[in-house]
Amino acid sequence: SAEYVPHEVEKKWQSKWRQKLKERGHVTNELPPGVDKHYTLSMFPYPSGRLHMGHVRVYTISDAIAHFHRMSGKKVLHPMGWDAFGLPAENAAIERGIDPASWTQQNISNMRGQMASLGLHFNWDRELSTCSPEYYKWTQWLFLQLFRRGLAYQKQALVNWDPVDKTVLANEQVDDEGRSWRSGALAEKRYLLQWFFKITHYAEQLLSGLETLEWPASVKLMQTEWIGKSEGAFFDFQLRNTLEHHHPSSSSSSSPSSSSPSSPSSSSSSPLPSLRVFTTRPETLFGVNFLAVSPEHPLLLKTELFSESVMATVEEMRSRLSHHSTNNDSSSKHGVFSGLYAVHPFTGSGVPVYVADYVVSDYGTKAVMGVPAHDARDLQFAAEHRLLPVTEVVSSDGLSIINSYQFSGLSVEEGSKSIVNSAHSQGFGGHMTQYKLRDWLISRQRYWGAPIPVLHCRKCGVVPVPETQLPVILPTGVEFKGRGPSPLSQDEAWLRGDCGKPGCCARRETDTMDTFVDSSWYFLRFIDPHLNDKPFSEAVRRWMPVDLYVGGVEHAILHLLYARFITHFLHDQGFLSHKEPFQKLLAQGMVQGKTYRLRSSGRYLRPEEREGREMVGNEDDEVRVSWEKMSKSKYNGVDPEDVIREYGADTVRVFMLFKAPPELDMQWDTQAIRGMLRWLGRVWTLTHEHVKVCQRRGEREEGEEKEEEGEEGEQKIVSATHRAIQEVTASFTERHTFNVAVSELMILSNTLRDGRSLSGSPAYHSALETLCLLLAPMAPHVTAHLWEDLQGVRRVLGLPIIKGDVLSQPWPQCDESLPNRPTDTVEFVLQVNGRKRAVLSLPSHLVDSEDLSREVVRGAVGGGSDRGRGRGGEGDCGTSQTHCKHCHQMMSL
Numbered sequence: 001s002a003e004y005v006p007h008e009v010e011k012k013w014q015s016k017w018r019q020k021l022k023e024r025g026h027v028t029n030e031l032p033p034g035v036d037k038h039y040t041l042s043m044f045p046y047p048s049g050r051l052h053m054g055h056v057r058v059y060t061i062s063d064a065i066a067h068f069h070r071m072s073g074k075k076v077l078h079p080m081g082w083d084a085f086g087l088p089a090e091n092a093a094i095e096r097g098i099d100p101a102s103w104t105q106q107n108i109s110n111m112r113g114q115m116a117s118l119g120l121h122f123n124w125d126r127e128l129s130t131c132s133p134e135y136y137k138w139t140q141w142l143f144l145q146l147f148r149r150g151l152a153y154q155k156q157a158l159v160n161w162d163p164v165d166k167t168v169l170a171n172e173q174v175d176d177e178g179r180s181w182r183s184g185a186l187a188e189k190r191y192l193l194q195w196f197f198k199i200t201h202y203a204e205q206l207l208s209g210l211e212t213l214e215w216p217a218s219v220k221l222m223q224t225e226w227i228g229k230s231e232g233a234f235f236d237f238q239l240r241n242t243l244e245h246h247h248p249s250s251s252s253s254s255s256p257s258s259s260s261p262s263s264p265s266s267s268s269s270s271p272l273p274s275l276r277v278f279t280t281r282p283e284t285l286f287g288v289n290f291l292a293v294s295p296e297h298p299l300l301l302k303t304e305l306f307s308e309s310v311m312a313t314v315e316e317m318r319s320r321l322s323h324h325s326t327n328n329d330s331s332s333k334h335g336v337f338s339g340l341y342a343v344h345p346f347t348g349s350g351v352p353v354y355v356a357d358y359v360v361s362d363y364g365t366k367a368v369m370g371v372p373a374h375d376a377r378d379l380q381f382a383a384e385h386r387l388l389p390v391t392e393v394v395s396s397d398g399l400s401i402i403n404s405y406q407f408s409g410l411s412v413e414e415g416s417k418s419i420v421n422s423a424h425s426q427g428f429g430g431h432m433t434q435y436k437l438r439d440w441l442i443s444r445q446r447y448w449g450a451p452i453p454v455l456h457c458r459k460c461g462v463v464p465v466p467e468t469q470l471p472v473i474l475p476t477g478v479e480f481k482g483r484g485p486s487p488l489s490q491d492e493a494w495l496r497g498d499c500g501k502p503g504c505c506a507r508r509e510t511d512t513m514d515t516f517v518d519s520s521w522y523f524l525r526f527i528d529p530h531l532n533d534k535p536f537s538e539a540v541r542r543w544m545p546v547d548l549y550v551g552g553v554e555h556a557i558l559h560l561l562y563a564r565f566i567t568h569f570l571h572d573q574g575f576l577s578h579k580e581p582f583q584k585l586l587a588q589g590m591v592q593g594k595t596y597r598l599r600s601s602g603r604y605l606r607p608e609e610r611e612g613r614e615m616v617g618n619e620d621d622e623v624r625v626s627w628e629k630m631s632k633s634k635y636n637g638v639d640p641e642d643v644i645r646e647y648g649a650d651t652v653r654v655f656m657l658f659k660a661p662p663e664l665d666m667q668w669d670t671q672a673i674r675g676m677l678r679w680l681g682r683v684w685t686l687t688h689e690h691v692k693v694c695q696r697r698g699e700r701e702e703g704e705e706k707e708e709e710g711e712e713g714e715q716k717i718v719s720a721t722h723r724a725i726q727e728v729t730a731s732f733t734e735r736h737t738f739n740v741a742v743s744e745l746m747i748l749s750n751t752l753r754d755g756r757s758l759s760g761s762p763a764y765h766s767a768l769e770t771l772c773l774l775l776a777p778m779a780p781h782v783t784a785h786l787w788e789d790l791q792g793v794r795r796v797l798g799l800p801i802i803k804g805d806v807l808s809q810p811w812p813q814c815d816e817s818l819p820n821r822p823t824d825t826v827e828f829v830l831q832v833n834g835r836k837r838a839v840l841s842l843p844s845h846l847v848d849s850e851d852l853s854r855e856v857v858r859g860a861v862g863g864g865s866d867r868g869r870g871r872g873g874e875g876d877c878g879t880s881q882t883h884c885k886h887c888h889q890m891m892s893l
């Protein structure tokens with residue numbers, strides 16, 4: 001047909017693909033030795049019911065990459081599934097009386113259809129859903145493995161309680177302001193018996209494992225900081241009731257360390273314990289002038305040691321803490337003198353012990369040594385409580401130790417070591433390493449999750465459900481009574497369990513697991529999701545690790561850390577041969593839409609209120625126009641279905657890839673996408689013109705000599721073709737710069753347009769076929785169509801017919817011997833305030849002739865005109881200045 005009508009093309013190919021999928025059925029896992037594999041994984045979605053533009057972006061990226069590797073001869077796994085447990089289903093049940101299971105099923109089938117309409121090629125024979133008993137049976141199995149190794153345990157814990165959703169939240173689900181990530185409510189602190197996974201056991205491994213991964217440095221850094229390793233020391237301070245001076249000079253030796261801290265106190269009461277502090281600055285030990293413990297410190301459980309008024313103040317501090325999510329707020333340092341003193345282990349002098357709320361209860365030893373001369377928080381506290389004197393113990397240049405008896409004069413490094421060693425040999429100190437990482441709270445007091453497979457027996461305590469009795473099925477048809485306690489705790493029949501012992505009286509655990517447990521191992525299940533007797537098959541050893549994991553940077557910490565933890569654990573149990581699940585990570589940026597906001601009130605304008613206010617960054621007094629993450633409340637969202645209907649799936653896909661490098665935020669610009677549709681239309685037209693010339697020649701005498709078109713034009717086309725092969729290949733393998741890949745294809749199509757007189761020649765034909773192949777991973781429908789048309793005229797050109805559709809062809813190879821290949825790169829140093837921050841390496845041809853290539857791209861996208869630059873300064877679409885736009889984005893990092 002003469003004109004490019006995306007919908008006709010896409011409908012036809014999607015139905016072909018559907019048919020093919022049906023015929024093929026389940027594909028085997030066999031990976032013969034020597035065959036290269038590529039496990040391309042994109043983070044599976046929560047089945048909310050509708051895809052959003054973020055989904056479109058992530059799945060387009062992984063789909064294109066999977067196609068590329070398939071065409072490059074690898075065996076590719078590109079599966080899709082559903083992270084299907086979680087609160088929204090339950091909320092739908094509460095608010096609208098819909099059964100969570102059928103609500104979820106309905107959503108899944110909607111979204112599956114939307115994915116098909118995007119032309120995404122997933123291995124649907126591997127589809128899984130975490131809420132199906134076949135899957136959560138093995139999530140429960142995983143729990144039992146951890147339980148057996150002592151890595152799943154229950155403890156009373158001060159937890160974040162969401163007063164709206166009425167559930168416990170993991171620390172990670174509470175933001176910096178102490179609000180629930182889901183309901184937005186201010187989280188409260190409550191003590192509850194909760195299940196935890198001991199991820200802290202793997203802190204060191206999770207840290208060192210990062211070194212082997214090809215992940216963005218920023219994500220590695222976030223994980224490193226989350227694990228938060230601190231190397232330091234502990235010191236034990238003997239406690240006393242009174243302030244006694246054991247001046248070093250009063251002891252027989254001149255060394256302060258020989259004074260005996262444990263010399264009997266004059267008071268007759270029973271001996272007091274000692275107090276252990278954790279410090280990262282042992283060299284400051286001689287500058288200590290108070291100790292402070294957190295209000296949750298176990299010492300405070302010995303209430304007999306403290307006066308009533310001290311305990312009352314401590315109570316007050318505790319309750320204040322329970323209303324704030326963090327006790328690190330810098331404003332005020334509340335504290336009270338405990339009445340006890342601590343003896344400095346080296347000097348023997350006494351220092352007061354305080355209870356202070358800036359000491360956090362889940363870090364270190366819950367106790368600190370206060371060194372006001374060298375720590376800002378300590379100084380503030382000391383000032384508020386008039387704790388004097390403030391003695392400097394490190395020289396002002398920060399290099400050596402002063403005022404520290406025999407350690408004075410040593411360098412900080414040496415001194416620190418010898419203080420710790422000396423304390424160690426005398427039995428009151430030593431090295432200590434601390435991690436910020438906390439154990440993973442996995443209990444949820446909710447219905448729609450995998451039940452934790454244990455029984456609570458009155459006689460035997462906690463009894464794990466035997467593996468043979470898994471899954472512990474989530475009862476269906478339960479009744480929801482508002483947002484109160486989980487329906488599981490109301491279901492008497494379900495609750496009754498049997499621990500196996502005679503006369504047992506056991507009840508089932510009613511907590512379900514955090515959905516992050518479901519997603520901590522799904523990538524293993526994909527390899528054989530239909531296994532009945534095992535969580536995953538032996539084939540995981542061949543298929544793992546995931547070669548490329550694509551997903552949102554919002555999962556940079558939690559999901560990725562949990563999945564790594566579980567993989568490390570399963571490796572240690574001998575189930576896996578890899579410790580790390582995800583070799584490469586591509587963290588894609590957000591999709592942003594334009595927002596219009598009143599400067600006066602901050603209100604966002606609805607679409608119908610925006611008339612004539614298109615410019616981003618203009619100085620309108622009333623309205624601020626900017627790019628922000630798409631969201632309902634900002635009226636800047638775009639529905640994927642709408643844009644697919646309007647422009648077609650291929651245009652949406654290529655535009656997504658073109659508009660920004662995948663790691664950066666992309667701005668969804670409705671003006672610009674039209675340019676992309678026009679460009680695909682141009683590729684269509686070029687191909688059909690060529691096909692027509694060939695057909696006409698076929699109708700005339702066969703074998704008729706074609707007109708000589710000149711070597712030079714042909715040369716140009718050949719070298720442009722190979723340059724495109726080289727650049728697009730590099731984009732797929734090394735840098736994932738699909739924006740550059742698309743630009744390259746636009747340049748190739750421009751060369752073809754300029755060399756249209758060669759239409760009908762074998763060189764022209766082969767260039768068009770290559771263009772098709774290179775574009776196929778990104779725009780599978782239109783290229784499938786054009787490929788077929790190109791095959792139809794191969795005979796006329798005397799070329800052999802190639803079997804199979806475009807996606808099953810081998811990836812084109814660049815001819816290394818061709819001249820003018822753009823192998824050179826130019827390095828750009830990016831400086832911020834005079835400091836080198838990054839080096840950008842760009843292909844020289846993009847740089848040398850930057851203006852030229854910008855014009856070329858503008859011409860390509862700019863519309864039907866043969867001479868794209870004839871259209872005046874500003875192109876008629878926003879994509880016209882691709883290169884400089886991308887530079888701006890990179891510069892502003």
Ligand code: ANZ
Pocket residue numbers: 230278279280281284358359360361362363364365366367368369370371373374375434
């Ligand atoms: C004495 C000292 C002197 C300290 C000095 C710092 C500077 P990171 O690096 O985060 O591990 N600390 C220890 N446990 C604490 C707790 N539970 N709550 C609040 N603060 C705590 O921090 C370790 C430092 O934080 C430790 O080193 C301790 O203060 C404090 F000039 O000890 B330091």
